[in-house]
Amino acid sequence: MLKNSAAKRPKKLKVSHNVSFLSALPWIGPALVLIxxxxxxxxxxxIRTSFTDISLAGSLLDFNGLANYRDLLANTxxxxxxxxxxxxxxxxxxFTVLLSLPLAQLINQNFPGxxxxxxxxxxxxxxxxxxxxxxxxxxxxxxxxxxxxxxTQLGLISEPVDWVNxxxxxFYFLMWVAVFVSVPFTTFVLxxxxxxxxxxxxxxxxxxxxxxxxxxxxxxxxxxxxxxLIASIINIINVFNSFPIIWVMTRGGPGYETDTTTTFAYKxxxxxxxxxxxxxxxxxxxxxxxxxxxxxxxxxxxTRTEL
Amino acid sequence: MSTKxxxxxxxxxxxxxxxxxxxxxxxxxxxxxxxxxxxxxxxxYATPSTHFPQVWQWRNYIDVWDxxxxxxxxxxxxxxxxxxxILVLIVSLPAAYFTARYRFRMRGPFLLLVLATxxxxxxxxxxxxxxxxxxxxxLDSYLxxxxxxxxxxxxxxxxxxxxxxxxxxxxxEEAALIDGCTRIQAxxxxxxxxxxxxxxxxxxxxxxxxxxxxxIALTIMSSxxxxxxxxxxxxxxxxxxxxxxYLFSATMIAIVPVxxxxxxxxxxxxxxxxxxxxx
Numbered sequence: 383m384l385k386n387s388a389a390k391r392p393k394k395l396k397v398s399h400n401v402s403f404l405s406a407l408p409w410i411g412p413a414l415v416l417i418x419x420x421x422x423x424x425x426x427x428x429i430r431t432s433f434t435d436i437s438l439a440g441s442l443l444d445f446n447g448l449a450n451y452r453d454l455l456a457n458t459x460x461x462x463x464x465x466x467x468x469x470x471x472x473x474x475x476x477f478t479v480l481l482s483l484p485l486a487q488l489i490n491q492n493f494p495g496x497x498x499x500x501x502x503x504x505x506x507x508x509x510x511x512x513x514x515x516x517x518x519x520x521x522x523x524x525x526x527x528x529x530x531x532x533x534t535q536l537g538l539i540s541e542p543v544d545w546v547n548x549x550x551x552x553f554y555f556l557m558w559v560a561v562f563v564s565v566p567f568t569t570f571v572l573x574x575x576x577x578x579x580x581x582x583x584x585x586x587x588x589x590x591x592x593x594x595x596x597x598x599x600x601x602x603x604x605x606x607x608x609x610x611l612i613a614s615i616i617n618i619i620n621v622f623n624s625f626p627i628i629w630v631m632t633r634g635g636p637g638y639e640t641d642t643t644t645t646f647a648y649k650x651x652x653x654x655x656x657x658x659x660x661x662x663x664x665x666x667x668x669x670x671x672x673x674x675x676x677x678x679x680x681x682x683x684x685t686r687t688e689l
Numbered sequence: 690m691s692t693k694x695x696x697x698x699x700x701x702x703x704x705x706x707x708x709x710x711x712x713x714x715x716x717x718x719x720x721x722x723x724x725x726x727x728x729x730x731x732x733x734y735a736t737p738s739t740h741f742p743q744v745w746q747w748r749n750y751i752d753v754w755d756x757x758x759x760x761x762x763x764x765x766x767x768x769x770x771x772x773x774x775i776l777v778l779i780v781s782l783p784a785a786y787f788t789a790r791y792r793f794r795m796r797g798p799f800l801l802l803v804l805a806t807x808x809x810x811x812x813x814x815x816x817x818x819x820x821x822x823x824x825x826x827x828l829d830s831y832l833x834x835x836x837x838x839x840x841x842x843x844x845x846x847x848x849x850x851x852x853x854x855x856x857x858x859x860x861x862e863e864a865a866l867i868d869g870c871t872r873i874q875a876x877x878x879x880x881x882x883x884x885x886x887x888x889x890x891x892x893x894x895x896x897x898x899x900x901x902x903x904x905i906a907l908t909i910m911s912s913x914x915x916x917x918x919x920x921x922x923x924x925x926x927x928x929x930x931x932x933x934x935y936l937f938s939a940t941m942i943a944i945v946p947v948x949x950x951x952x953x954x955x956x957x958x959x960x961x962x963x964x965x966x967x968x
Contacts, residue, residue: 403794409787410799412780413843420840421806424817431820485711493705501952502712505719505944508951510901512919513940516926517722520933526738528721534737566715574959616808623810626903630923644812651816652908660816667813675808679801 428668432661450658454666457659459638460646466553467622467642474557475617478564479610485565486572487598507566515630518559522546546631553640559627564620568613575609576602608681615678619671643667719944726750726937733933746934750942753935759942761914762921766943768831769906769917770899773838777846777895778888780839785850786876790859800851807844811837812904822909829911837909838899845898846891849957853887854880890957897947918943 435446454460489499506514521528524544533539545551579602587597625644628634634641634649641649647667651660725733726749728742753759784803788796811818818837819828827833857880865875881888906920913921918939925936951958 401791401793406787406791406793406796409783413784413803413847414799416776416780416836416840416843417802417806420837421809421814423821424811424814425809426817427820428814428817431816488704488708488711491704491708493701493708495705495709499708499712500955502716504951504955505716505948508897508948509719509944510903510919510940510947512901512903512923513722513944514718516922516936516940517718517725519926520725520937521718521721525736526733528738528740531738531740562715562718570955570959619808619810623812625812626919629903629907630926648812648815648904651819657816664813664816668809671808671810671813675805678808679804682804 425668428661428664431657432665436657446658450662454659454662460663463638463641463643463646466640467644469553470557470560470624470642471618471622474560474564474621475614477557477561478568478617479614481561481565482568482572482613483606483610485569486576487602489569490573490576503566503569505566506563507570511563511624511626512630514563515559515627518555518562519546519631522555547636549636549639552632556628556631556640559631560621560624563627564617568617571613571616572606572609575606579605611681612678615674615681619674619678622667622671622674719941722937722944723941725933726941728934730932730934734930749934749938753938753942756932756935757925757939758913758921759918759939762916762918762939763942765831765910765915765921766900766917766919769834769838770896772831772835773842773899774892774895776835776839777843778892781843781846781850781891785847786854786880788847789851789854800848803844803847806841807848809841810904811841811902815904815908818905819908828909829915831915833909834906834917837905838902839895842895842898845894849891849894850884850887853884857883886957890954893950893954894958897950900943900947 432450433445433447435444435449485503489496489503520526522530522545524530524542524547527545529545530539530542534542543551545555583601584597587601592600622642623644624642625648628640628642628645629648632640634645638646638649643663644667647660647663650656650663724740724742727745727747728749729744729746732739732743787793788800822828822833822837825833861879861883862875865879866872870878900917901919902917903919906917907923910916910920913924922936922939922943925931
């Protein structure tokens with residue numbers, strides 16, 4: 383599983399005993415209880431609520447079949463939001479991967495200060511996304527932000543542009559912030575992939591006269607395929623679920639102009655008290671995640687030795 | 690020959706400059722955050738604005754404690770993150786150890802369930818979470834926030850620690866048993882110290898994840914003095930004449946420690962997050 387632990391692991395893992403599920407319970411029981419309570423219960427509650435007529439904190443549950451789903455599908459605000467969500471997920475993941483591939487290659491080289499470059503990339507990963515979104519809001523501020531100040535001094539713009547609140551550019555700047563916080567994790571996953579490529583293969587190709595580009599295209603990139611797939615799937619899930627960037631920078635506004643299905647569902651429930659449609663959308667969102675998770679489990683199973 | 694050496698050097702220089710430039714891009718927003726945090730309020734809204742503070746107002750870092758309930762935000766964040774981390778350790782250690790050492794029926798499904806829950810973000814389930822917390826009458830309580838944070842971060846710990854335990858040969862523990870240790874003693878005195886890097890990684894990762902958690906806290910916490918810092922500071926925004934200088938001194942205080950913690954565990958992070966899939 384881990385690079386270093388895999389190296390230390392004895393050739394054939396020696397496993398003590400085959401034991402019954404009951405004797406495993408004291409050890410895995412607490413974890414099971416926590417997962418059931420924190421993850422599974424809300425899933426069931428969400429699905430159950432989606433078939434009822436109910437207010438947010440209401441305790442009276444009237445079964446109303448598919449009414450919530452029908453209401454949601456009849457909501458004309460939904461469709462632009464769905465299209466925007468597709469752009470959000472695939473746009474961000476595409477650019478994240480596109481930037482991370484050369485970056486991983488770059489920080490895999492040996493050069494003075496490499497450690498500090500890697501440390502620099504930890505910042506957006508460790509820092510709260512809420513706080514990162516706030517500083518970007520400020521950098522992009524029309525009158526006081528660093529971006530407009532620099533662009534004005536360079537003579538590229540003559541008067542302040544309100545990047546975040548301008549309907550034409552707003553969503554793209556939100557997407558930029560999402561790419562900014564996604565690249566570090568992706569780069570580190572790809573870096574781990576690069577480092578697992580045996581040096582002798584690369585050397586052999588080099589001796590045979592392959593150029594750097596050929597080595598990358600024909601040897602490294604194919605061997606990176608697995609890391610790339612894993613990183614992409616995890617990113618798709620994270621980006622689809624992403625909430626704080628949009629919430630902090632625009633609240634999905636004006637109107638629903640910068641909402642994704644995730645922020646839209648939240649808004650319906652907690653701002654507009656439209657629980658019915660929100661739970662129906664929540665179930666849709668959850669099902670999409672389930673499909674991607676299923677795909678992830680299939681992809682990883684091939685390389686997983688522990689199972 | 691000499692041209693070849695020169696070419697290599699030029700390429701190396703380009704690599705280094707490129708890498709430093711990229712490092713700067715990733716750190717830049719936080720540098721800007723710092724520079725904003727030491728400006729005076731008048732200067733923030735002055736036109737034209739400037740790249741660097743004209744007056745370095747270090748006092749903001751003292752005044753922020755009086756101008757915003759930063760102390761109570763930090764207290765809430767600490768209570769929740771520390772407790773969630775302890776809970777995760779208590780729950781994940783035995784599970785990770787047992788799944789690494791023993792084969793039992795339902796072991797595969799159990800690990801799959803754990804792995805799948807890592808992918809479920811609380812955001813998608815937020816209405817279910819809200820209604821469950823309401824059902825237990827735990828809205829606006831630290832307890833609910835602690836348990837939820839622990840639950841959603843459990844998977845990382847179980848997978849990471851399980852990997853560490855599998856890498857430790859059983860023979861070492863058996864030797865301790867022969868020397869008269871009980872199984873718990875063998876675990877405590879022999880296995881855990883070897884798995885220490887994994888433990889440290891799990892602790893730091895869980896702490897940072899809980900420290901940064903936003904959506905659940907935003908939804909279930911209503912008392913101002915109980916809000917953790919990411920939720921607490923969002924109240925600044927939207928106010929007329931936002932006090933960005935205080936906002937960003939608060940975020941600097943919240944960000945610097947977790948960045949340092951993450952740097953400490955950098956090399957183990959990927960393994961835990963990609964759960965057994967990247968070799």
